[in-house]
Amino acid sequence: MxxxxxxxxxxxxxxxxxxxxxxxxxxxxxxxxxxxxxxxxxxxxxxxxxxxxxxxxxxxxxxxxxxxxxxxxxxxxxxxxxxxxxxxxxxxxxxxxxxxMGTIAITKRLDDVEDVKGFAIYKDDKLEFGFDIATGKQTIKNYEPSLNRDPNNLIGAMALVYGKDKILHLEYMTMEQIRSAWSQGATGGNSPAHKKFPDQMAIKTVINRSCKYYANTSDDDFVSSMLEKSIExxxxxxxxxxxxxxxxxxxxxxxxxxxxxxxxxxxxxxxxxx
Structure with missing residues (x-):
């Protein structure tokens, strides 16, 4: 055989x-x-x-x-x-x-989750956050992406976990936070992928964090354990x-x-x- x-x-x-x-x-x-x-x-x-x-x-x-x-x-x-x-x-x-992409697929199995999306944020974007005192959650009051998508102007990234008719969770990370996470790796954030596509790598980083956080607040122990085990x-x-x-x-x-x-x-x- x-x-x-x-x-x-x-x-x-x-x-x-x-x-x-x-x-x-x-x-x-x-x-x-x-x-x-x-x-x-x-x-x-x-x-x-x-x-x-x-x-x-x-x-x-x-x-x-x-x-x-x-x-x-x-x-x-x-x-x-x-x-x-x-x-x-x-x-x-x-x-x-x-x-x-697998992390997103697993997160979407939570009953209330419809989708997960990430966005690279640049310095000319108009982004204003708010805070809902009733739920203790950060909210988006306004977001207007600019046409300036120069990687040198990348200032952060955010991820949104969407429910059927509302945003369930918002995660925002500055580039300082993102690079701090990258620096813990062997490549220090200096791999070809990080250098060539910093926006996509930043989006992946913030999506991973948002999925892990939201799954840990859910009642689905199976999904939470899968993400906790290997999301990092x-x-x-x-x-x-x-x-x-x-x-x-x-x-x-x-x-x-x-x-x-x-x-x-x-x-x-x-x-x-x-």
């Missing part, structure tokens, strides 16, 4: 295990989530995924780690084809890393480089580990695509 066929069998095993967990009321998947389709997508993606030394992960990683990463994907209700998660090899162990390990740089690589030339990427405090990828001598 070839390694590829063996891994295909693993996806079948994971599907059976998830179905049993559902039957035993140990797991409740989102109504719009097809675990079968997600596993099929994961299998196809894993066939093309390589380790840092360019070995296929299906050959380099253990069966147990492949099985565990696929099971974690299914339990979190994520789909790799939607860029909600990625598979990364650490030695001979395959691990699942959730992207910030979102692979922003991996996601960014994958997105960039889809539109640009090939590049070599070295991934070592993810900083659990900042969500930054700890990398060595990575060759950037720009």
């Amino acid at each position: 070839t390694k590829e066929i063996a891994v295909k069998n693993i996806t079948d095993e994971v599907l059976v295990r998830v179905q049993k967990m559902e039957q035993n009321k140990e797991l409740e998947l989102p109504s719009n989530y097809s675990v079968s389709n997600a596993l099929k997508s994961a299998y196809l993606i894993l066939r093309e995924t390589q380790t840092r030394d360019k070995r296929p992960v299906l050959e380099a990683c253990t069966k147990e780690s492949i099985c565990n990463s696929l099971l974690e994907m299914a339990v979190q209700g994520l789909n790799p084809v939607k860029n909600q998660c990625y598979f990364i090899a650490y030695g001979d162990k395959l691990q699942l890393q959730r992207s910030y 390990a979102v692979d922003e740089e991996v996601a960014e480089t994958i997105e960039i690589n889809a539109a640009k030339e090939d590049f070599e990427e070295d991934v070592v580990e993810v900083n659990p405090d900042t969500g930054e990828i700890i990398e060595e001598d990575a060759k950037a695509p720009f």
Whole structure:
């Protein structure tokens, strides 16, 4: 039996295990989530995924780690084809890393959440906050984006958690706060992604914080525990480089580990695509 066929069998095993967990009321998947389709997508993606030394992960990683990463994907209700998660090899162990898109998807499973959006704020934008004394929440009194989107004029970012007819949570971070968070990572906020796309990286940072905070105030312990467990390990740089690589030339990427405090990828001598 070839390694590829063996891994295909693993996806079948994971599907059976998830179905049993559902039957035993140990797991409740989102109504719009097809675990079968997600596993099929994961299998196809894993066939093309390589380790840092360019070995296929299906050959380099253990069966147990492949099985565990696929099971974690299914339990979190994520789909790799939607860029909600990625598979990364650490030695001979395959691990699942959730992207910030996956964090948004999980947050939207809270009963009262309709959507989560982030906005980069520039110095010429008109942004005025208010405060609702009855709820103890910060509010937006006015927001008028300017046409000046020069990265040098980036002053912060905000994220909004939307309910059906109101804003459930507002999170604002200044660039000083954002860079302070970035500085805790191995790259110190100086990775190619941070330098080239500071607005997008700032949005991801504030979205992660807003989702974690709001989930922790909810009554859904399952969603809260998932976000608490790994929201700070979102692979922003991996996601960014994958997105960039889809539109640009090939590049070599070295991934070592993810900083659990900042969500930054700890990398060595990575060759950037720009």
